[in-house]
Amino acid sequence: MNFEIPSYLDKNNIGPYEIYLEQVERVTPYLGKLAYWVETLKRPKRILVVDVPIHLDDGSVAHFEGYRVQHNTSRGPAKGGVRYHQDVTLSEVMALSAWMTIKNAVVGLPYGGGKGGIRVDPRKLSMGELERLTRRYTTEIGIIIGPDKDIPAPDVNTNPQVMAWMMDTYSMNEGKTATGVVTGKPIALGGSLGRNDATGRGVFVAGARAMQKLGIALEGARVTVQGFGNVGNAAARIFHDHGAKVIAIQDITGTIYSEAGINPYEALAFLKEHSTLKGMPGTESIEPSSFWDIECEVLIPAALEKQITEENADRIKTRVIVEGANGPTIPVADDILSAKGVLVVPDVLANAGGVTVSYFEWVQDFSSYFWTEDEINARLDRIMREAFDSLWDVKERHNVTLRTAAYIVACARVLEARALRGLYP
Numbered sequence: 001m002n003f004e005i006p007s008y009l010d011k012n013n014i015g016p017y018e019i020y021l022e023q024v025e026r027v028t029p030y031l032g033k034l035a036y037w038v039e040t041l042k043r044p045k046r047i048l049v050v051d052v053p054i055h056l057d058d059g060s061v062a063h064f065e066g067y068r069v070q071h072n073t074s075r076g077p078a079k080g081g082v083r084y085h086q087d088v089t090l091s092e093v094m095a096l097s098a099w100m101t102i103k104n105a106v107v108g109l110p111y112g113g114g115k116g117g118i119r120v121d122p123r124k125l126s127m128g129e130l131e132r133l134t135r136r137y138t139t140e141i142g143i144i145i146g147p148d149k150d151i152p153a154p155d156v157n158t159n160p161q162v163m164a165w166m167m168d169t170y171s172m173n174e175g176k177t178a179t180g181v182v183t184g185k186p187i188a189l190g191g192s193l194g195r196n197d198a199t200g201r202g203v204f205v206a207g208a209r210a211m212q213k214l215g216i217a218l219e220g221a222r223v224t225v226q227g228f229g230n231v232g233n234a235a236a237r238i239f240h241d242h243g244a245k246v247i248a249i250q251d252i253t254g255t256i257y258s259e260a261g262i263n264p265y266e267a268l269a270f271l272k273e274h275s276t277l278k279g280m281p282g283t284e285s286i287e288p289s290s291f292w293d294i295e296c297e298v299l300i301p302a303a304l305e306k307q308i309t310e311e312n313a314d315r316i317k318t319r320v321i322v323e324g325a326n327g328p329t330i331p332v333a334d335d336i337l338s339a340k341g342v343l344v345v346p347d348v349l350a351n352a353g354g355v356t357v358s359y360f361e362w363v364q365d366f367s368s369y370f371w372t373e374d375e376i377n378a379r380l381d382r383i384m385r386e387a388f389d390s391l392w393d394v395k396e397r398h399n400v401t402l403r404t405a406a407y408i409v410a411c412a413r414v415l416e417a418r419a420l421r422g423l424y425p
């Protein structure tokens, strides 16, 4: 496989894995002797592509393509979520797994990186079909996952119920209950308190730290949020709880704006009742593309990759971008934002709260001893703050962006482990 970035590549149409490769290219000069091992970071360790056939409710059989990629296991078992989405591709899952390698190293978790996905629009499946899909997929990838091998978790369109089915299927196949095979489970099945809001909470802790560095007050700060799922709605709620003003929210169903501020709890209740954000009282519905023109102090992309491109980076009027989503900013847009003086808190730090509490869940499952939510949140906040501060020091020392600082730290940690382990003679 050739993972070089072709020079003719349209910088705006760059694929997810090529984005990751470009990020690694940018830090190689900072890696010193460890650069000897850098190829390790460019090649996923293991890729499994599976056919997932299921019976549909009408009696027919449908086939879906699924993936599990273990990008790197130098620092420990692979770890990362599972995505169900109609646009999932192998390149995307490869990139998402690589970003997990970097993220886990940034926050110092004893994991490598993995990610899985199925190309499916889950909204078109009944609950029974979704369960059959999940169980068949789990059996297919069962040959490479396990509590000490590769531990899946929720990502876009997967949730605690999906994790419960995965845990049950793996356990049935192994002949024993193995709670530690997935994280993000329901509390009744060995899940952890705090996991549901953990990614949004981490986005808040990293974002608040960035604001502090720039001298921006939290009270009254204007926040815009793209994506109102697990990550976006928790981040919006927690910023709101700390006095910030959420002035715009965007999801697939609509983009709502209010200069006076939107109560995210009410937005969530409205979305649940009406299945759309459009028409929420006290808000104005605006064109999706206008979302990027809204002046704010903090912008949180919390939907999918490649949302901030050369097309809209120039229009963005914010002081801080906190990447709740994975890969929302492509490299050419990163350069535009950096030249404009916008501070980007990169995904591999900003959204690491989710996997951090997943790690707590895995540890609790092994010991069958469960912590209080206060203990979990306090440990999460400390890890996020310390990771932010150590990246900030590297950023200042090398005069680089926070993303480059994150890659310098993470790549060095992964490659140090690789070098120490060595190769079979």
Ligand SMILES: NC(=O)C1=CN([C@@H]2O[C@H](COP(=O)(O)OP(=O)(O)OC[C@H]3O[C@@H](n4cnc5c(N)ncnc54)[C@H](OP(=O)(O)O)[C@@H]3O)[C@@H](O)[C@H]2O)C=CC1
Binding pocket: 154, 155, 156, 157, 158, 199, 226, 227, 228, 229, 230, 231, 232, 250, 251, 252, 253, 302, 303, 304, 305, 324, 325, 326, 327, 351, 352, 354, 355
């Ligand atoms: N869950 C987790 O713990 C973690 C998630 N992440 C990342 O955060 C991001 C969001 O994940 P998560 O919140 O779990 O996913 P969810 O499925 O819970 O939510 C996704 C949200 O994004 C919205 N959305 C999807 N496409 C678009 C679009 N083109 N424009 C605007 N909104 C859109 C969805 O709208 P609708 O509901 O209307 O479809 C939904 O509100 C992903 O990049 C994921 O990889 C990162 C770390 C951990």
Ligand SMILES: O=C(O)CCC(=O)C(=O)O
Binding pocket: 079, 080, 081, 082, 103, 151, 152, 153, 154, 155, 183, 184, 326, 351, 352, 354, 355, 356, 358
């Ligand atoms: O909780 C986890 O293990 C992984 C979450 C995830 O997929 C991510 O951080 O992108």
